[in-house]
Amino acid sequence: MERMSSEKIFFMYAFPCSHFLLAMEKIDREDFDELKRHFFAGSCPSRSEIERVFPNAFKLIRKFADESGRDYWDEEVIREYWEFGHNDFIDGGEGGYGDAPESFNRACRVNVVKVKKKSGDKIVVDFYGGEKEVSCILIPDIQIGDMVKVHFNYAIEKVENGKNSLSGE
Amino acid sequence: MCLSIPGKVIEMGGGGIVLEYPGEFREVEISLVDLEIGDYCLVSGGVIVSKVDKKKALGFLEVLDGKNEF
Numbered sequence A: 001m002e003r004m005s006s007e008k009i010f011f012m013y014a015f016p017c018s019h020f021l022l023a024m025e026k027i028d029r030e031d032f033d034e035l036k037r038h039f040f041a042g043s044c045p046s047r048s049e050i051e052r053v054f055p056n057a058f059k060l061i062r063k064f065a066d067e068s069g070r071d072y073w074d075e076e077v078i079r080e081y082w083e084f085g086h087n088d089f090i091d092g093g094e095g096g097y098g099d100a101p102e103s104f105n106r107a108c109r110v111n112v113v114k115v116k117k118k119s120g121d122k123i124v125v126d127f128y129g130g131e132k133e134v135s136c137i138l139i140p141d142i143q144i145g146d147m148v149k150v151h152f153n154y155a156i157e158k159v160e161n162g163k164n165s166l167s168g169e
Numbered sequence B: 001m002c003l004s005i006p007g008k009v010i011e012m013g014g015g016g017i018v019l020e021y022p023g024e025f026r027e028v029e030i031s032l033v034d035l036e037i038g039d040y041c042l043v044s045g046g047v048i049v050s051k052v053d054k055k056k057a058l059g060f061l062e063v064l065d066g067k068n069e070f
Helices: A006-023 A029-041 A047-053 A055-067 A075-091 A102-108 B054-064
Strands: A110-119 A122-127 A130-135 A147-151 A154-160 B007-011 B017-021 B024-028 B040-044 B047-052
Touching: A006 A029, A006 A047, A006 A055, A006 A075, A006 A147, A006 A154, A006 B054, A047 A055, A055 A075, A075 A102, A075 A110, A102 B054, A110 A154, A122 A147, A130 A154, B040 B054, B047 B054
Parallel strands: none
Antiparallel strands: A110 A122, A110 A147, A122 A130, A147 A154, B007 B017, B007 B040, B017 B024, B040 B047
């Protein structure tokens, strides 16, 4: 299976935040449309573009990488960041997460959840005792009963036999 | 973090400022900006640090709610 680049791994998980960046006018419509085009096509922007759009994420990633003396664009670092580093920052109340309400932090975590329903490119997943509807545009072959990783309003990767299906690990 | 969620000012005076968030209320004692009831603002380090334009705040909250489509 094709191995994904660091840029692609980072971007597929980070794209869901772009909607908020657009709403808060941190990026303009043109930027957002370009990001969306990449996301839907399965491609990704350049490293410099990614860093320009998501500067605050990279503050955390650099910190995470420094903790283990690795380069912040190292593929393992980016993988681990989205596997547990990101959630650890949120749960630890770092970087402003301590000021945010639990509802926001829950949505911001990368949550591993079960698919309950599916309709077109939307799925309904278990979510903290309730349900949440998210887009499954990245994983169109997802099925009811599958486990997926969700970030904000998107399902990003299927969890298969304890591994991430797209990484080939 | 990448983003700060705006809180809505629903009560002022007395001990502090009460902010409304989805599913939760929070009370903050200090604000660095002047606010009125109905304003949206951002909190950092337990202190209100800035006011947010209402249109942007509502846009943000709509995204969070899953209502904002492309």
